Each structure stands twice: as C-alpha cells, then as structure tokens.
Amino acid sequence: MVTPIQPRLTHRRDLMARLAEPCHYDVIVVGGGATGLGVALDAAVRGLRVVLVESHDFAKGTSSRSTKLVHGGVRYLAQGNIGLVREALHERTLLLKNAPHLAQPLPFVMPTYQWWEAPFYGIGLKMYDALAGSAGLGRTEFLSRSETLAQLPMVQPASLKGGVKYWDGQFNDARLALALARTAAAHGALLVNYCRVTALSHDVGRIAGVVCEDQFSGQVFQLKGGCVINATGVWVDELRRQDGVAAGGAASSETQPMVAPSQGVHVVVDRSFLGGEAALMVPKTADGRVLFAVPWLGKLILGTTDTPRHDLAREPEAFEEEIEFILSESARYLQRAPTRKDVRSIWVGLRPLVKPPDDEGGSTKGLSREHTILVSRTGLVTVTGGKWTTYRAMAEDVLSQCTQHQLIRPTSGGQTKNLGLVGADADSFEFKALCEPEGLHSYGSEQAWVRALPGAENWLCEGLSEAMVRFAARHEYALTVEDMLARRSRLLFLDAGLACQMAPTVAEILTEETGQDPAQSEFVHLCQHYLIRDQENP
Numbered sequence: 001m002v003t004p005i006q007p008r009l010t011h012r013r014d015l016m017a018r019l020a021e022p023c024h025y026d027v028i029v030v031g032g033g034a035t036g037l038g039v040a041l042d043a044a045v046r047g048l049r050v051v052l053v054e055s056h057d058f059a060k061g062t063s064s065r066s067t068k069l070v071h072g073g074v075r076y077l078a079q080g081n082i083g084l085v086r087e088a089l090h091e092r093t094l095l096l097k098n099a100p101h102l103a104q105p106l107p108f109v110m111p112t113y114q115w116w117e118a119p120f121y122g123i124g125l126k127m128y129d130a131l132a133g134s135a136g137l138g139r140t141e142f143l144s145r146s147e148t149l150a151q152l153p154m155v156q157p158a159s160l161k162g163g164v165k166y167w168d169g170q171f172n173d174a175r176l177a178l179a180l181a182r183t184a185a186a187h188g189a190l191l192v193n194y195c196r197v198t199a200l201s202h203d204v205g206r207i208a209g210v211v212c213e214d215q216f217s218g219q220v221f222q223l224k225g226g227c228v229i230n231a232t233g234v235w236v237d238e239l240r241r242q243d244g245v246a247a248g249g250a251a252s253s254e255t256q257p258m259v260a261p262s263q264g265v266h267v268v269v270d271r272s273f274l275g276g277e278a279a280l281m282v283p284k285t286a287d288g289r290v291l292f293a294v295p296w297l298g299k300l301i302l303g304t305t306d307t308p309r310h311d312l313a314r315e316p317e318a319f320e321e322e323i324e325f326i327l328s329e330s331a332r333y334l335q336r337a338p339t340r341k342d343v344r345s346i347w348v349g350l351r352p353l354v355k356p357p358d359d360e361g362g363s364t365k366g367l368s369r370e371h372t373i374l375v376s377r378t379g380l381v382t383v384t385g386g387k388w389t390t391y392r393a394m395a396e397d398v399l400s401q402c403t404q405h406q407l408i409r410p411t412s413g414g415q416t417k418n419l420g421l422v423g424a425d426a427d428s429f430e431f432k433a434l435c436e437p438e439g440l441h442s443y444g445s446e447q448a449w450v451r452a453l454p455g456a457e458n459w460l461c462e463g464l465s466e467a468m469v470r471f472a473a474r475h476e477y478a479l480t481v482e483d484m485l486a487r488r489s490r491l492l493f494l495d496a497g498l499a500c501q502m503a504p505t506v507a508e509i510l511t512e513e514t515g516q517d518p519a520q521s522e523f524v525h526l527c528q529h530y531l532i533r534d535q536e537n538p
C-alpha cells in the first residue's frame with residue numbers, strides 16, 4: 001500500500017508572507033474556480049513558478065453551484081456538438097480515475113410515458129455509448145416498467161411504460177476545487193484565497209503583473225509576471241475592460257463584454273422523494289428544458305433552470321417562477337410532489353456563457369458551452385465558458401495558447417492526465433458512493449489524518465466532526481464559517497437550516513484554530529438566501 005502524503009499546512013500568515021516575497025512568476029492566475037485552479041495545477045506540474053489569487057474563497061463562485069454531474073452532455077449531442085461531447089466523455093474518464101473519492105459513475109434513468117420515447121431517446125443514448133467507446137461507464141439499457149420502478153422507486157407510476165438507463169458521473173464540485181488547489185500547492189504553486197486583484201500592471205503596453213489586496217488586512221501586494229490568466233468566470237469582463245483601457249482602446253471590440261451570464265437554480269429535498277440509487281433525467285420538460293433529480297450526499301438535487309441574468313451578484317437569488325417551475329415539473333414525475341415546505345436548500349449559479357459579438361442578451365439556452373480563450377493586445381489571457389467536467393482539457397489548451405504567444409517557455413503538456421489528486425494517493429480507503437450522506441469518505445486517503453486530530457469522535461451533526469473543522473483550518477485554507485459549512489462540508493447546500501444551527505460551534509473551533517474572526521453572523525445571514533421564503537411572510 002502507498003502511504004498517503006502528509007497534508008501540507010495552509011496557515012494564512014505563512015501564505016501571506018510568501019506572497020510578500022519579491023518574485024517574478026511564470027504564471028499569475030486570477031480566479032480560484034474550476035478554470036483557474038485547473039490552469040494553476042497544470043502550470044505547476046510543468047515546473048512553472050505559479051501564483052493564484054482568489055478574491056473570495058476557492059469555488060465560492062460558479063464552481064460550487066453546479067448540478068454535480070461529470071458528464072459528456074447528452075443534450076449537447078442533441079444539438080449536434082459531437083466534438084464537445086467526445087472531449088467531455090474522455091475527460092469524464094480521467095476525472096473518475098484521478099479523484100475516485102470525489103467523482104464516481106452514476107446511473108441515470110429516463111422514465112418513458114409515451115410509446116415513442118424509448119426508441120427515440122434510446123437511439124441517442126446508444127450514440128452516446130458509441131462516442132464514449134472504451135471510456136464508457138456502462139451500456140445503455142431499455143428497462144421494462146417494473147425494472148424502471150426498481151431503479152426509481154418513487155417515480156410517477158401512472159401511465160409509466162418503461163425507461164432508458166444510461167451512465168454518467170457525479171462529483172463533489174467544491175471539494176474537487178480544493179483538491180486541485182492542494183495538489184497544485186504540493187507541486188510548488190502558491191494559492192491564496194481572499195485576495196482580490198484590484199488592478200493590472202502594464203509595462204510599455206504589455207501586461208506585467210497584477211495588484212492584489214488581502215480582503216482581511218487590506219495589505220496590498222504587487223505580483224510580477226508577464227503571463228496573467230484571467231480566469232474570473234462570469235466576472236472576466238471587469239479585468240478585460242481595465243486591460244482594454246491600458247491598451248488605449250476603451251471602445252474597441254476587444255473590450256466588448258464576452259460573457260452572457262445565465263442563471264441556474266437547484267432545489268434540494270430529502271432523498272426519499274425519489275428513493276433508489278439512480279438519478280432521474282427528464283429530457284424535455286413542458287417548456288423544452290432538461291430536468292434532473294440527482295441523489296447527492298444523502299439528499300436529492302432537483303434542477304436546473306437557464307435564465308439570462310445581467311447583474312453579476314455574488315449570491316444571486318432564485319426567481320419565484322424558477323422555484324415554481326422546478327417543483328411543478330418534479331411533481332409530474334414523482335409519486336409525492338415536493339412542496340415549498342420540503343425544500344432544504346436552494347442555490348443559484350451563474351453560467352459564464354460566451355456570447356457572439358452581436359448578441360444582445362436574449363435567451364441563453366442556445367449559447368455555446370465550449371470554452372473560449374482570448375489573448376489581448378497586451379498579452380492578458382482570458383479564459384471562460386466550458387464546464388467543470390472539461391477543466392483539465394481547458395487548462396492544457398490555455399497553456400498551449402500561452403506558449404504559442406510566447407508568454408511562457410515551452411513545456412510538455414499532458415502531465416495531468418494520469419495525476420491523482422490529493423486524497424487519491426493510496427491503494428485503498430473507506431469508499432462510499434457520493435449519493436450517501438457526507439462523511440469521512442469525502443477525504444479519500446486522507447481519512448487517517450482527519451481521524452488523528454482532536455475531536456474525531458465529536459460529531460457535531462451527521463457527517464460533520466470537530467476534527468473535520470480542524471483539518472479544514474489547518475490543511476484546506478478554511479478561514480470562515482462559510483468556508484467550512486458551504487465548501488469543505490456541503491451542509492449549506494444540503495440543509496441550510498441545519499447549517500445555520502451548526503454555525504456557533506463551528507465558529508468556536510475555527511477561532512481556536514486560526515485566531516481570526518470566522519464571520520459567524522455573516523454566515524447566519526447568508527443562510528437566509530439558501531432557505532426558501534415563506535410566500536405568506538416573505
């Protein structure tokens with residue numbers, strides 16, 4: 001058995017001291033979501049000197065608010081985007097292999113109520129299998145009515161004809177982001193959360209670094225380096241605008257906004273609303289969208305929506321009609337209709353969809369889910385779009401563009417293909433399916449390190465121990481109650497009411513560990529965004 005590597009410490013004062021050291025970085029990454037973290041890891045593994053700064057916490061943006069699917073994208077197949085599907089299927093296999101504790105195969109069942117649905121959708125899914133080839137996770141199967149009910153015990157039985165079962169994957173998005181950050185750090189990268197880039201610096205018309213500010217102390221740092229990657233998700237246009245002004249082209253097409261944000265809402269209810277271990281997939285809802293009911297960490301995620309949204313709120317609110325849409329469409333396919341009272345948490349994510357230059361911001365359903373890389377006249381590299389599943393391929397693409405534009409020295413790519421992420425480095429560890437409630441299984445091969453900390457047997461609630469909070473503070477960059485309960489543990493996304501109750505105890509442990517104010521009252525306030533509003537008393 002391979003001995004798991006000792007987890008590195010992530011004490012803030014040490015990180016800030018390193019940030020203050022004079023250094024010329026090969027790569028400066030702005031933004032600690034899937035995209036930026038993927039780039040930082042790929043660059044670090046190539047032996048480049050890397051720094052990544054994130055204005056809030058890692059994955060605080062879109063990357064903790066996905067539907068949690070590692071997928072080729074069945075619906076992109078319907079749009080005829082074969083290349084995107086093939087690449088995503090390939091990346092799906094790599095991710096399941098490199099982070100088995102955080103990403104796993106999941107069966108999906110599409111129940112059929114009309115005679116034509118099974119052959120119609122079944123053929124598409126057989127094509128999905130064919131595209132996956134040896135990367136397939138299991139064969140698409142046609143199910144009888146009783147087999148469908150065995151897979152989805154609580155699916156609406158009236159008029160049920162049968163079903164089609166296919167395979168994709170699911171993952172723990174925020175913990176995968178942390179695993180990327182920690183793996184990059186293990187390869188020498190410096191990653192700092194709560195450090196916002198406030199300005200870009202230029203030298204004779206070329207990008208030459210960034211200015212960033214510690215969001216706690218206000219201390220300002222000048223980071224130097226000629227390769228700056230703008231991986232700020234839906235917020236990329238802010239830095240692009242600044243860069244455009246520096247290049248002397250305030251009104252040029254280069255600085256026209258490239259992102260058309262689209263909001264996606266998820267509603268979480270108890271897993272008993274679906275039962276079983278498979279996910280439910282509805283290929284076409286009343287208004288032509290795809291709806292998923294996905295068992296995840298002991299609960300059931302229902303979603304999502306696709307609504308254009310022009311403000312770039314950090315905590316976007318669900319529109320009432322989006323909640324109603326998810327609940328009413330779910331009710332059509334479930335024996336027991338979920339009501340507002342059953343909702344444990346609601347979360348909203350903004351998709352960074354890339355719009356064509358003449359787009360005026362109408363519907364976003366048809367916009368490309370592929371990533372876009374732009375290199376500006378000053379050399380600022382902006383990358384956005386794409387999806388979590390393909391973060392690794394995106395990162396390779398970014399670095400090869402940087403090489404082509406001579407922003408970095410030539411290095412060999414492809415090194416992350418077989419790179420196990422932190423937590424995947426032992427032959428065996430207690431393994432549980434991601435549809436089971438949270439617990440030590442999320443730590444993979446690091447479980448023993450968590451168990452060795454004080455409070456390992458002190459369970460604050462199901463799946464959350466005192467030792468996990470200590471581990472998060474010592475090794476996972478956690479500083480606030482929100483960091484702990486939203487992204488190290490996923491309690492806020494699973495049960496916002498319970499997360500709110502846990503706040504004082506978690507705050508106490510964090511304060512003991514970090515000596516810093518863990519922002520407990522801010523978290524309690526935040527929980528209100530994740531709880532459904534009472535319609536009579538909004």
Ligand SMILES: Cc1cc2nc3c(=O)[nH]c(=O)nc-3n(C[C@H](O)[C@H](O)[C@H](O)COP(=O)(O)OP(=O)(O)OC[C@H]3O[C@@H](n4cnc5c(N)ncnc54)[C@H](O)[C@@H]3O)c2cc1C
Nearest residue numbers: 031033034035055061062063067069197233264349388389
């Ligand atoms: C509703 C929804 C469901 C989805 N479901 C799936 C799915 O099931 N599977 C899948 O593969 N993909 C899915 N996606 C897509 C996927 O989540 C995104 O493509 C991905 O998370 C985008 O990551 P990112 O790093 O580009 O953006 P983000 O995660 O938003 O990261 C950008 C980061 O930049 C930081 N930042 C901004 N400005 C600054 C600054 N000035 N200085 C420093 N940092 C800054 C932000 O704080 C943020 O953390 C979904 C997306 C949505 C919205």
